Amino acid sequence: MATVIDGRALAKKLNQQTSQRVQKMQEDFGMTPGLVVVIVGDDPASQRYVRNKHRTAQRLGINSIVEHLDKDVSQSELLKLIDQYNNDPTIHGILVQDPLPDHINEKAITRAILPEKDVDGFHPVNVGKLYLNDTTNYPVSCTPKGIMTMFKAYGISLKSKNAVVLGRSAIVGKPMAALMLNEAASVSILHRLTKDISEYTKNADIIVSATGHLHTLTKDDVKEGAVVIDVGQNINESGHLVGDVDYDDMFDKVGYITPVPGGVGPMTIATLMQQSVDLAEWSINK
Amino acid sequence: MATVIDGRALAKKLNQQTSQRVQKMQEDFGMTPGLVVVIVGDDPASQRYVRNKHRTAQRLGINSIVEHLDKDVSQSELLKLIDQYNNDPTIHGILVQDPLPDHINEKAITRAILPEKDVDGFHPVNVGKLYLNDTTNYPVSCTPKGIMTMFKAYGISLKSKNAVVLGRSAIVGKPMAALMLNEAASVSILHRLTKDISEYTKNADIIVSATGHLHTLTKDDVKEGAVVIDVGQNINESGHLVGDVDYDDMFDKVGYITPVPGGVGPMTIATLMQQSVDLAEWSINK
Incomplete structure (x- = not known):
């Protein structure tokens, strides 16, 4: 008989650790990890995912911002928003929810996010580091x-x-x-x-x-x-x-x-939270 | 009985194509692909590899430069040299021959080369694009x-x-x-x-x-x-x-x-030559 790998219990434990790390970061550095989730359009599944991420982040003490853009938003407007958060020192992780409308080049969006704020680990330079088994800090899917x-x-x-x-x-x-x-x-x-x-x-x-x-x-x-x-x-x-x-x-x-x-x-969302705090910590040590 | 894959014959054919592309680039754009090979120290095998690359490049009409540095060269001097060629518009490919002396951080050197001049395809962003099956132009090992x-x-x-x-x-x-x-x-x-x-x-x-x-x-x-x-x-x-x-x-x-x-x-060197010309061509279209 198999041992069941209990993702829910593990995620709960990981979230507790993440929450403690958030508290400690506030105590030690007066700093709160900031996560921006960008969603374009009204896909119900995407909205549910984003809501889940947002609620979990809030519960763990992460400063979570949801940017809900109209499905007709232009690519340049979306890029401008990403650029704004790239330059915002209170934001450590940026995530653009899949899927994007057809008129937006998903690859261009992924690459616009600064590698050190790429909380999904999708940027080519982070992917490259993973394949090179780089021993420094970088986000992973x-x-x-x-x-x-x-x-x-x-x-x-x-x-x-x-x-x-x-x-x-x-x-x-x-x-x-x-x-x-x-x-x-x-x-x-x-x-x-x-x-x-x-x-x-x-x-x-x-x-x-x-x-x-x-x-x-x-x-x-x-x-x-x-x-x-x-x-x-x-x-x-x-x-x-x-x-x-x-x-x-x-x-x-x-x-x-x-x-x-x-x-x-459950482990995917918990890891996203963990990685949001990782990015914030790594930004301190830089 | 096996068919022998004749790397020598294939390399010869590829080199002929590369040489023709170099000629055509000169005719069409008055431009010669430029390749810099940096070698540090006196390892005989490395010297032989570099000599091979240099001779082949010259033979195909590529502007080939060998920078032979003393084994005691500092990392910052090496980085300065790379930076110089990063900023040199007549150079399209930069390669630092393995191995480097222990006092030099090989990873830092690899990453100092501009991705668009990374003729070895070792830069994380190029590695990442390969794994993402990116359809744009980038060098590959x-x-x-x-x-x-x-x-x-x-x-x-x-x-x-x-x-x-x-x-x-x-x-x-x-x-x-x-x-x-x-x-x-x-x-x-x-x-x-x-x-x-x-x-x-x-x-x-x-x-x-x-x-x-x-x-x-x-x-x-x-x-x-x-x-x-x-x-x-x-x-x-x-x-x-x-x-x-x-x-x-x-x-x-x-x-x-x-x-x-x-x-x-033989195919490895021929591919290096091919990729040197690729980089030069891609630099035109940018």
Whole structure:
């Protein structure tokens, strides 16, 4: 029977630490970490995400600002707003919520955010540092970073492990691969054009699934005792939120597994909060 | 019997194209691509590499400058020299030859070179763009880029292929993995802490070996018809330059293989020349 990796409990603990760090920063430096979340348009899911981030940040004592822009805002106006916060010393993290309207060049927006305020870790220079296994301070994409925190909390070592990442997105798959490689795992990155995924997963000690597809893996695709991290957020046939993998089916076979909901999701937001405080701390030491 | 991937012939052809591009640039824009190679100290191997690069560049019509600095040069002097060439509009590519003396921070040097003059493709922002599969122009590490040219020249498609990279260096292994992933291969990155390399290579359509160890792979480790790219440059028991893999042993089993010498080596220098002209061309369009 698998050990359930309890993302909710871990996120709660991490948030407590973050909240204490915020307090200490106020005591020691009279400074409050500042986070700006920019949302463009009225996509309900995006609004829900942003509200979640905003509430959590406020609860932890972070100075959280939400900039809600009209869906017709021009790219230059958005860039001007980013520039304003780039130059605002009370703001340490800037995040522009996905997705953006078609008339806005998402890449230009990502790159306009100063690398040292890039709380999502999406700027090329931060991505490059991750791949170079740079030992200085820089932000990293929050979902994979949160998963690394999970590994650590459950004493799961990556060294010499066969790790498989399903999905090659810039937000999850690729940075996840880099983080595990930096910890000396052997890493395979697979995707929808992979010939035979189970050929890899059957031999994997650690699997991170970020395919966004139901039934990506069943118990026949995993080996006894494997660690299974499920990044998927899918709606199943009965209308429930579930992950990529068949959780119940493989539960007795694998060693560790994250539930959906209550696994990776809460850790992503908690890591965003943690990283907001990281950026504020790093700005002091600069 | 394997098809030998003739790196020497390919490099010759690529150099001819590069030379023609240099001529055309002079005719069209009255401009000559400028490359600076900085070498610190008297390491004989480094001197040989630099001499090779310099001669090839001159032969192709590139304005090649070698800056030979004393091994005791200070970091600030070296940075000053880089800054000088960063600001020199006649110079389009700057390269600092590895290795540097211990008193110099190699990372600081790599990052001092302007990304748009980073002919080695080592700057974090260029590395980040590679991992983000950015579609704009930026330099990429020359050895893996040269290997991609080999694949193309021999009609070897990467799409849906199982690819294995042996070695996770920032210069070869990691950028090689990124380039193949960007072409939709399924990519496994292995290294000296991998439990069982042959478990991966036996199932690989494409293998790139950059371990720097003799006898890394024999015919028992590869599957029938595999493509084997050997980046290794090792001296064998009889004092000859050989690659990582047992070439003769697997020759009849694999589909394609690169010899050492005459495989990846010549393509690396030819790609450096190609990329010097790329940088010059991109500087015009900016």
